Amino acid sequence: MSPSGTKVQKKMLLKSMLVALGASVLLTACGGSKGASKEGDGPTPIQMQTLNYATEFIDNTNPIWKEFEKRTSTKLDITWLSPSTSEEKINVMLASGDLPEVTFVESLINPQLQKMIKQGVFWDLTPYIKDYPNLSASNLAEMWTASKVDGKNYVIPRYYPSYGGGAFPILRKDWMDKLGLQTPTNMDQLFEVLKAFKEKDPNGNGQADEVPYAANPDTMGFVYGVFNGTQGQWKLKDDKLVPVITEDASRDAVLWLKKTFDAGLFPKDFAIMKYSQTVDLIRGGNAGGTSQSMNHAWVTGSKIREVVPTADYMPITYLENAGGEKYTPSGTPYYGVYLIPKKVPEAKVKKILGFFDYAYGKEGNELATYGIEGVHYTVQNGRKIPTPQSEKDHLGDGNMNNLIHLISDDMSIGAVGMPDDVYNRNVEIVNERKKIKTPNPGSELYSEAYNKYYPEISKKVSDMRTKVIIGKDTIENYDKFIEQLRNDPTLKQVADEMTEAYHKKMSSQ
Amino acid sequence: MRKRSSKPEAKLREPKRPLWPDLKRDRYLYVLALPGILFFVIFKYIPITNLVIGFQDYSPYLGIAGSPWVGFEHFTRFFSNPDFWMLLRNTLGISLMNLVFFFPAPIILALMLNEVRHQLMKRTVQSLIYIPHFLSWVLIYGLTYLMFSQSEGLFNKLLTALDKDTVDILSNPKLFWGMLTAQSIWKEVGWGTIIFLAAIAGVDPQQYEAAVIDGAGRFRRMWHITLPAMRNVIMILLILRLGTIMDTGFEQVYLMMNAAVTEVAEVFDTYVYRVGIRQGEFSYSTAIGLFKSIVGVILVVGANRAAKRFGQESLY
Amino acid sequence: MIMEVNSSWKDRLFACANGGLLILFSLAMVFPIYYTIVLSFTDSTEYYTRDLILWPHQWSLDAYKYLLGNGLFVNSLMVSVFLATVGTALSLLVTGGLAYAISCRRLRFRKTMMFMILLTFLFTPGLVPVYLIVRNLGLIDSVWSLILPSLTSGWYVLLMKGFFDGIPDSLDEAARIDGCTEISVFWRIIIPLSLPAIVAFGLFFAVGYWNTYFNGIMFINQQSKWPLQVLLQNMLVDPTTMGGGEQNVSLQMNRQLPTETLKMAAVVIATIPIMLVYPFLQKHFATGAMVGSVKE
The missing domain is CATH 3.40.190.10 (Periplasmic binding protein-like II)
Structure with a gap:
């Protein structure tokens, strides 16, 4: 999409910046470069992007993140979006066609998104969903129906309870x-x-x-x-x-x-x-x-x-x-949707759905919100009591549980520290x-x-x-x-x- | 040879000369200019080519090359919008208020500061008045609310204490433009003096001394020495300001707007934000942006011509 | 200092009126700032239950503890300081070089360059193409993405050219006769002579870099490279201030809206460091910078 000739100018720019402005040590210290991850037989790398309400975003050194990678045999590359500006950022990414393998959009009614779906930018997931037991479970059926576009499932909705929200x-x-x-x-x-x-x-x-x-x-x-x-x-x-x-x-x-x-x-x-x-x-x-x-x-x-x-x-x-x-x-039983662009090969689409299938199942769902049993919480009288480690690993207020919402009414009626009555x-x-x-x-x-x-x-x-x-x-x-x-x-x-x-x-x- | 550009005779056309010797002679100047030129090419001109989407029905998927051309459709839609005249009136109204009241404010303030003899006071005042520049509009909205709202505002509490009726300031269409101008002045006037004080700093004090000896009063000194020293800067800023007459400072207007004042508060920028950014109509909003730019170009070129004719500093 | 030869009563009256006005003015500017600072140290419960607080009953450092206690704070501060120093230096160099070149009347293509610069001032490219360029240059998630795209602007170049134009030509001619090249004239004559202007521009650039926010949001994904303003905004998430509305209200999860005192503390933290720069630069605005060199 960039006009021809950009490459030459790019080189000129870089050279002149280096020569005329002096390459400081800081350039190497602060200008990070992402190592491209190779695809192979090992864990599947998946690029994702989602909104994150946490004040501190976790990265791939976080134990929950690692646990997800281990259990789903993936290598996650998650870009967190700060909620204060996610709308602009998502629109710019959509408009620039610069889409990660799992693209998050806050509302299905986003006009840009609707146009792109009609142009066939994203995978139609309808034929695949039935192969995944957790995704096609009956408690999520309404969510899939409500998020259809022209009768097809282009999106993986992010669950949010229908009742309890709203002003x-x-x-x-x-x-x-x-x-x-x-x-x-x-x-x-x-x-x-x-x-x-x-x-x-x-x-x-x-x-x-x-x-x-x-x-x-x-x-x-x-x-x-x-x-x-x-x-x-x-x-x-x-x-x-x-x-x-x-x-x-x-x-x-x-x-x-x-x-x-x-x-x-x-x-x-x-x-x-x-x-x-x-x-x-x-x-x-x-x-x-x-x-x-x-x-x-x-x-x-x-x-x-x-x-x-x-x-x-x-x-x-x-x-x-x-x-x-x-x-x-009341509302639709989801908030925010994930889409997979067509540039992702079919085999990987299945892997991505596999990841979501795990995350929408009980085990993955609880891992995202509560962490690992015995490390981040203990069970007493049927209730999950968080341990100090839970806060250290930034559970509870965002991060992984913003990627995957807890499938429960607690999303809209519960809150940290809310008394029982x-x-x-x-x-x-x-x-x-x-x-x-x-x-x-x-x-x-x-x-x-x-x-x-x-x-x-x-x-x-x-x-x-x-x-x-x-x-x-x-x-x-x-x-x-x-x-x-x-x-x-x-x-x-x-x-x-x-x-x-x-x-x-x-x-x- | 460099000439002081304000002299009209400096505009003599140079005779045609061979290009290469000139380029070679000035090679160092070109080297100095190169990083800046590269910047403008890469970060301005290449992106600017994307403005053609104003004539397209742009879709990211198809890209610029593949999106269908629609000619002036977006422009027609914009001009035939029943609200167009309201938007134009409000935009120009707010801009003119700014031009008449806000633009001269830092100049006057700089002149006033320049007359202060007490160095400590001068410095203190200088350091204090430029602080509001650092406050964001969101915060200024909050402070304005705190001062002038009907239920909580300090100003209205004062009136109530004096047994007077409260005054509706924030949702009063008649006061809206004035309030915006006052806010802008409050926020930016001190900061604006910096550039003028820098210009005044270039004045040779001997000039003042000579003027005093000649018996020139304070105001004559201001008029004949201080103001001319700022002239370059004032003219450039004025001409550039005219170029942005269609911009009204989106954030400020958007925050201060409420249902009671929309009639006088809707401007091009707020309209573009709603229609272009929130509704994702990139082509339409680009077309509106182009319209604004073209008006700006016409005004700047016109103002520049006028400035040249009157022998003033001009941009190019 | 200027000698007051005939310090008449008129002059004194003027000085008093002038000074008085300026003091009033400063007070109007200072009160809200004072208020902001006081609130940032007020206990948040007190803030919500008392009407007007000019002096808190209960001083509290909670807001500062919360903001400074963020593990990323020092990181972000470093990023912002880097931007405000390295960025400003680069901006001055690029702007000054270009402005000086186009202030030389004999330069070929000068007018073309000036008009092209002017056009960029008037036509603002959208966000999307700029984003694509930054991405294609491989600058996403690099601090350089916060410097290079905002190195200068038409406004700065044209304004700085205005300052260079104001320098008497006799000066650099003299220098050139002494055998100075363009570069050394630029370094030895022009730069020192326009010091007040350069300081002013430096301040503009530094403040601009310090306030880097939008580019930070757009070009930086890794939190560890966020500039300070982005970090603070993220801690004060309030999606309802700009639009938003009903839908957002229900979906802010379990996070509370930031309290007013927290917002004020963020303002104080975000602005005090850059505000302190000014008094150090102030002496350069003093008159007479040029006189010395004229006499030499």
């Missing part, structure tokens, strides 16, 4: 108990609970300094979901997908949010706050609730328990709308949530027009909503704007393409 209200259980309030199950009750937080002084300091709900526009998406009785941006009506943004139920959602804002139950700076600032409000100890995933209900609250030990944020189970439709957040309550809540199936017809659907036009439309709508909520614009203007959108040919085109994609997906499953 949904978490409320101060200790405050509700103190004020004798029930856990809300619909929007009116939620409003009343927040109102009581504001007016009845649950923190007992005599001042009305409580922030009933630490909200910003991004974290309130669930309100639209509840009113519409559906998840995501699309609603199924008469076998067609219609955009949620133009539904009347969304208008009701805006009005509910406006009512709540006007009653002073959101921070005054609702419109300008970033997510991290809502978390800061929680840490300040005076917030009655916010929108968070289940494990974060506990993690986010950890700072304030140092001051208020009784502070207890409880995730609520569901909220229902006037039509009695229950809403709880909180964990057990989370298990109960998540089991209740699992009984609720809120439809999400637009999930993992892709269309060209959607990618090209929808984000702009959606941004305008959300700006309009926010302006109405904080009183910078009127509901009449909102109505006018939505009426315009309903007649907008571009949005119609997007909806048509999405409906088509939906039917295609349905028929292929």
Whole structure:
């Protein structure tokens, strides 16, 4: 891809740099070169790349890494991506065609990725999966179905539980108990609970300094979901997908949010706050609730328990709308996908699948998260107790368990150091949530027009909503704007393409 | 022979001379220039050829050679976007505010610093005002929030204490451009003085002494001695600044933007970020980048001509 | 120093107003910095529960212990220092050489070169082609990938040329009559004469290298070669600040968002070393650098 003549200039550059600028010792000291690994009969070398949330990345000297290589007879070359910039980096790698043998992409809906899959850049893994017992095990079946593109499995999804994640209200259980309030199950009750937080002084300091709900526009998406009785941006009506943004139920959602804002139950700076600032409000100890995933209900609250030990944020189970439709957040049972480019020979594709098969099995799965029994953990009463060695080898907070997620609800409801009672309550809540199936017809659907036009439309709508909520614009203007959108040919085109994609997906499953 | 370039007569065309003796005579100069030239060729010109993807429907898999050509399709899409005029208005508005208020600020500050006789004070002030340059925009966003937000802001707390109503600053479309300019000045004005102070440092103190003896007042000395010493630098910076009039400092605008101010805050850079980078439309975003560059080239060439005509320092 | 022959009341008034304004100005600049430093030493619980902290009740070194306790810290510091020294030296050489060459009016192809440099200033190539070049040069995971692609820019070259243009031609002519070659004129006359400018540019480059972040993310995969800014950012992962939103919220695994005090400490650690360079360079901005050589 580099233009001709680059080679000559390359040489010239290197020479002139060496001669004119002086080759310092540091050049050799700091300019590392990778030794190319030879392919032979021994362990298969595999290049991989994935996101890593750990603060310290492990390398091939780490015992877990070595253990994986030993047990799968591979030689791993893993490039860790820092989450703060992974999006840019992955896009640049995709755009440059510089793909490792196992390429990680955070979202299947990445437009660049969709184009490349259609152009045949990646292996179709459909015919191979059935040969691997762990990968084709029944508990993972849903994950494989949901991640199909045009009816084929191009990706190895990275498991993530369907339930437990997603931004949904978490409320101060200790405050509700103190004020004798029930856990809300619909929007009116939620409003009343927040109102009581504001007016009845649950923190007992005599001042009305409580922030009933630490909200910003991004974290309130669930309100639209509840009113519409559906998840995501699309609603199924008469076998067609219609955009949620133009539904009347969304208008009701805006009005509910406006009512709540006007009653002073959101921070005054609702419109300008970033997510991290809502978390800061929680840490300040005076917030009655916010929108968070289940494990974060506990993690986010950890700072304030140092001051208020009784502070207890409880995730609520569901909220229902006037039509009695229950809403709880859920998603596809994976987060992030791995792909194998066609440049990898078939024999190696099988080896790579073999690696994942091991890692998705019980033994490999536990190795990635807990390490080696007897070295990194001991089993007492059926629970795995980590040893000091566990921390030394950087287990737990990332690394190998970011490459291979633990196949368990613990991914979204558990956290390091979470006490048993909180964990057990989370298990109960998540089991209740699992009984609720809120439809999400637009999930993992892709269309060209959607990618090209929808984000702009959606941004305008959300700006309009926010302006109405904080009183910078009127509901009449909102109505006018939505009426315009309903007649907008571009949005119609997007909806048509999405409906088509939906039917295609349905028929292929 | 080197000539002071500000003299108009220096622009006499040299007669045609054989090439080789000249090249040979100046071989050391070429050697000095070589690493820089190589840098520009390798890290600028070779990558710049990739800008042709603005006329393609680029796909990494097919590469530049294989991607289909679409002519001006991306440009047409961009110009026919109903938001185009809003983006242009906001971009130019913010840039002009910067040009009028932010650009002269370090010059004035440098002049003020130059008039300080007390050396210790001068140095202290100098070392303090350049610190904000090191703070990232994310942090400055945080500090701005801390100072001016309605619920937590120090400024509004002060107003409340004085029994006045709180003022909405951060989500007020009328104040948005002014706030951006003020932030830029706060962050970069001290840092900006460095280059002007370096220029002033070249002034021969005897000139000042002579002027004092001639009875020139403080402002006349500033006008006739200090400012001319900075002229080269000011002109170059001004012309270059015009070339980047379509850039507005993406990070700052993106962080400060909120739903209430999008009407005045959406600029080309934020649009490109959303459309080009997050949605992965490389060709489209490249086309927008090309449009910005071409506007920049026209402005720079024009400004340079004008500067030459008025006998000022010019770029080339 | 300039002698004040007629130090009238007008002058004194001016000096007072001028000084007063500057002091006010400095205060406006300093307060947030002061605040940042204080917060970095504040106990994080206190930060979240108190309204405004001008002086912490409880001093805490926790944030610093956490950041400096990272095993990679010293490594990254070394990388950043290497960049700020070697990188700056190389940048000055490359920029200065090119700027000096194109400031010589008799040089053939001078205008072509200048226009070409100007164009690179206006047309910015995308990230992808630059990434490919760096990869094809075999620089991925080498510290040189953090230096070579950012050696100089059109802005620096043209601005430095502006400084060289300001040097009276009588000086280098005199030198040439003494039998100096171009190179020795450059070394012995031009460089010393433009010292204030060179110091200023050196500072620009050093700060630029010190703040190396994006290239570090793009070109360096091995953590042991990360520059300081990349390391600190990774420790403060907050994917929601720039976009992100709902989806990320649920998926940050078990890692907490960094506390505000931690962020402040990171700012202090990341900026103090490079900030300390300035006072040492300051004397070179003093007037009169040129006078001596004119008299000789």
